[in-house]
Amino acid sequence: MASPEKSEEEVATEFTSYYLQRATTEFAEDLDKVRAADDFKNDALQILVSALQQGTVLFSPDEQRRIVTAAARPEGKP
C-alpha cells in the first residue's frame, strides 16, 4: 500500500528542505564567498537562508508535490 497522501504542509516542508539542499549544493562556492564578506554579521545567515528558500514560491503546490513524491515509491513497483 502506498503511504497516505501527504498534507499540504508536509509537502511544503519537505520541498523547502529539498530546495535548500539543492541550492546550497549548487551555490556552495558563492555561499562561501558571501560568508567571507565584510558585511556577513548579525542576521546575515538568517537573511541568506530566507533569501534562498523564497524561491519555493515559484513552484505551485502541485509541482512541489510532484517533486517530493517522486521519492516516495521505490523503483520496480508500479
Add this chain to the structure above:
Amino acid sequence: MGKRFSHSLDGAAAFRKRQKIAHEAPTSEDVHASRQLQQLLSFSQDPVRARHGLQSFKLFLDDLLNPDSDHADRPRILRDYLRSACPAPADDDENPKRQQELIARNLSADKGKAFIISPTLRMLKEAVSFDGGAIARPLFRARASMLKSLARNMGIVHIGDAAEDSKRPSARTNAILFFLSALKFLHAEAKKELLSQRDIVSALTRDVKQDPPYLVRELLEGLRSHVLLDDKLPREAKASLLNASTLTRLAALYHYRLDSQADDEQPSISDIAHRFLIVACTNPACGVLRQDSGFYPRGVDPNAAIPTAELDDLGLEAIVWMNKFKTEVPVRNYTLSNFLPNLRPWSSVKQSELITSIFKVAPELVANYFLTNKSFTFEPKLSATWIGYAAFLFNVVALSLPDHLCRATTGFPELPPPPSIVIDNILPPPLNQKTLTRSLTNKSNMISFFATRILVVAIEKLEEAIKMHQDASHSNKTVWAEAARRLVDEFCQRSPGIKEMINAYRSIPENDLLHREAASRLLRLCYEVLPQVALMAKFDVSPFLETALARLSKQELNDPRDFALNLKELENLLAIAGYSPGMRWLAASETLSLSPFTLLLKACVDAPHGVALETIRTVLNFVAVEQQLVPADDKHPGLLALLEALQLLRQSSPDSVTHLWPFLDNCLTRCANAPVKYVERMQELIQEASSGADQDLAGAVISPFTVAVLEQLPFVAAKEDGTATVKALGRFLPGFMGLSATAGESEPLLDLAFSKMVTHLSDSKGKLAKAGVPRNLQFQHNTSQPGRETKARKDRHTTARREELQTEPVLDEEALENTLHVPDGLEADNSALIKWSSKTVDELVDEGYLTALIALLASEHASIRKEALVNILKAAAKIKQSEYEEKEQIWLLLSELAETARDNINDGPLPSTIASFACHALNVLRDPLSNLYAKVNIFLTRGPVWSLDKLPLVDEVLSEDPGVGDAFYAQASWLLDYLTDGLRTPRDLELFHRKRAKGPVLERVLALAANPYMRAPLRSQVLRLLYRATRIQGGSTTLTTRFGIVNWLEARRAGCAGADAAAEAAVYAGLRRRIWETCDQDRVRAWSKGGLRDAVP
C-alpha cells in the same frame, strides 16, 4: 538617583551592601494609646526613629487582625488616632491643593534629585491603579500637578554601561510605569488627552532602545493593549502616539542590545517590537494605516468622466494625470511613507517582512517608496547586503496586484492606473535593465540565480496585470489596451533582453538543476507573455532540449526528486519547442545518438516511479500524431502501445530495452521522414491479408511505425552485431503487437505482420510463431487515454461507451480460466470399475470410489456404462449389508439411480445432471447434519425413478423454504456446484434452457445472481457455470441468443462500483469477451442485427 550610583560597583560589592540593609531589623514598641500612635507616626528625619514608628504601627495592625489575640481596646485606639489625624473640615479645599502642590514640586525637582522624583512617581502609579483605578479620574483632573514635568522625567535615564537594575529603577522607568498605569486605568477621553501631549509621547520612546528589557516589554505590551487594541479610543488618539518618529524609534528595537540571551522562554524584544509594528502599521484600526486606492495615487479620480471622442483621439494622453507620477507619487499614508525609509530591509528579515506586510495593505506605497529612496542600488556584489536587498525586492515583486488595481471589490474603475506606477510595482526602479543584466550575466551563479528568480515572478506579475487590463468588463477598452501595451514596453525597457536570458541559461553548469529550471522557466514565460520579443530572438531550443534529454538519459540522477526537477526543466523546454516552429523532433543530430523524440520516449520509459509524466506523454503523443507515426484516429491511443510495451520490457528485462533504442529510433525517424511510404506498405499488407482469408479488411489499420519495424527488421537481423537487438525484439514485439491489438488495431493485419517478423527473430523452437500475437493484453502503466488529455483530440462522438469498455480492465483468457474454470467432476475414470470392490464401505462412500463409479454412467461408451450400472448395484448391496450408519439412504439413492439408468444407458450416456446430482446427493447423505439432508431424503422417498428431463431439487432449493434457518445461500451454493458439474455436453445444456413452468433453469440461475444480497463467492459460482457453458459447443451462442447474456454481463459489470469491485468487473468483461469469441459470430451478428459486434470489444 542615577548620578548617586554612577560610580561603578562591582557585582559582589553591590550584593553585600544590599544584604546588610536587609538584615537590619527595625525596633518596635507596644501601642497602648492613640496619642502614643500619633507620636510614633509623626514625621522624622531620623530613619531609625521613623522605621521604629512604622514597625510598631505594623505590629499593632497585625495584632488587630489576629483573631486569637485579646485586643478589646485596640480598635478604639485606632479610631481615636484616625479621628485626630483627619484634617479639620475647614481644610477641605486647602488640603488637597497643598498636597498637589507638594507633588508637583516633587515632580519638578531638580533633575539630580531622582530620589525625590522616583518615589513620587511610584506613589502616583500606586494611586492611579488603587482599587482598580477608583481614583484615576479625580487624579487626572489634577493633571496640571500630576503630569508635571512628566516628559522631562521620562528623560532622566539610567546612566552607566551595565543594564539598569530592576530593584533601582530610574526616574524614567518610574515615569513610564506611571504613564502606562494611567493608560490602563483612565477612560478613553482622558487617554486621548494624555496622548495628545506631544512632549510626553515623544519622550516616551526617545530613549527606548536604552531601556531595560522588562520595561520595554511592559511598554510595548501596555501600548498594545491600552492604545492599539482599545476599541473605544479614537483613531486620531492612536495616530498621535504612532507618528513616524515613534515608529522609527520602536523600529530601533530590531537591534536592541540589552536583551538577556539566556531566556529562551520569552520572545525576544526584537520579536515583540516586530509584532507590535506589524499590528500598528497594518491594522487600520490602529490609526496609522489609511485606506488607499491601490495603483491610483492620492488626488486622482479613476472614474473621471472623459468624453469618449477625446479618449478615442488621444488615448491615454487624454487623461491629464496619466504621466504625472514618474518621479513622485502622492500618497494617503504619509506616516508610513515617512517611516519606511528608516527601515533597513536588506539587513533584517523581519524589517523586510514589515515593509512587505505594509505594501500588501497599502500598495500605493510601493512606487512612492522606491521613488523616494533612490540611494540604494541593485548593483551586483557577492555580499550579504546585496542578497538581503535581492530577497527584499523579490518579496516586493512577488506581492499580488491589488484587487481591480484600485483595491475595490466591485469592479475596475473607468480609467486604467498610470502605467508607470504599475510597472514600478512589477519591476521597482532599482531593478533597471543595467543592473538586472549585470546580475543575470554575472559570473557568480548565485547572483544570476537571484536575478532569474526575480524576473520569473516579475513576468508572472506582468502577465496578471495584462490580463486585468484586458478584462472584458472595461468600458474604455481602447485606453486600457493602450495602457497594457505601455506596460509591455516599459517592462522590456527595464528587463534584460531575451538574448541575455538565453546566454545566462546557456552558461549554467550542467548539474545546477534548480538554476536551470528557473532559467528555462524564465525563457518559457517570455514566450508565453512576451511572444513578440521572444520570437525576435530566433532562439533554437533544440540544442537545449537535446542536452536536457541527454542528461536525463544518462541516468546520473540518483535522487528521484532531481529527476522530477529535471523533468520540470524539460517540460519548460518542450513548451518553448511548442512555441518555436521548425523543431526537428525526428532528425538525427551530430551531438546526439538518438533523435530528440526517441530521447524523450526514453526519458519517459526510464523515469523513476512516482514521477508524473503526463506533460511529456502528451507531447510525445502530439508529435507522434503530427509525424504520422501512429494512426491519426481519435479512438487510437496514439503512442501508448509502444510506451507501455517498452515499460513492460524495462521491468522484465532492462538490458533488452537498452539494445532496442537505436533500432526503434531508426524506425521512428524513417517513418516520420516518409510517412506515405508506410501507409502504402500497410495497404499492401491489407491486400495480402484479405486475399488469404476470406475477410473484408477495408478500413483496417495498424500503426505506420509497426510497418516500419517490419520493413527494418530484416536489415538488423542481417547485421553481424544485430544479435542482441534481434533478441531484444523477440521479447519486445509480441507484447507490442498484442498491445496494439488491445489499442484497437486490426488483428488480422497484426497477425500477418507478426508472422512475417517472426522469420527474422531468433525463434528456433518456433515458440513465438506458435504463440502468435497475444490477445487481450492489458495496459498497466498507462491506464488513462492520452487522447483525452489533449484538447485537440477530445472525442465529441458517441463512442464514449466503447472507449470506456476499451479502457476497462478485462481479464485475459488465461486469467479468466484460472478464475472460472472448474475441473470436470464427472471425468471418466474406468479403473473405478475395479478399484471399488477392494475397499471398505467407509472408503467407498467417503473417499470418492462410489462417485467415480456413478460418473461412469455418463461415459460415452455403452459397455462402460453397463459395467458401471452392474457395479453400482453390487456396491449398493454391499453397503446395505454393512454397518455403515447411513446405509439405508445411500442404498436407496444408488437403487433409484440404477433404476433410472437401467433403461436409458443403452441409447446414450446418462445426462450429466443426473449423475452429478447423484454424486452431490451422496455427499449430503453422508452427513445427517447437512441442511439439505431433509430435502434429499424427501426427494428420494418421492418415487423409485427420476425423470431424466428434470434437474432434481432445483425447484426445491430455489423456490421452497430452505427448511433450516438461513440455509438458502448454502443450499444455493450446493445446487450451483451440482449444476456446474452436471453441465458437460450440448445435451446437458439443452436441459438448462428447456422451457419449464418456472422458466428455464439457466434463467433462474441468472436471476439468482442478480440478488443484491448474494455474496461474491456465490456470484462467482454462477459465473463458473456460465464459463462451463461457453466450453460446450454452441454454449456461447445459446447464452447470447437465448438469454441475452452479453447485456446481462454488461449490466453486472456496470453494477460493480468501487475499487473492490474492479476485479469482479474485469471478470464480467473477460467473460463477455470470451462469449463473443466462442459464439457463432455470424449467427449472433445476424441475430443482433449487427448490434453486438460493436458492444463487444
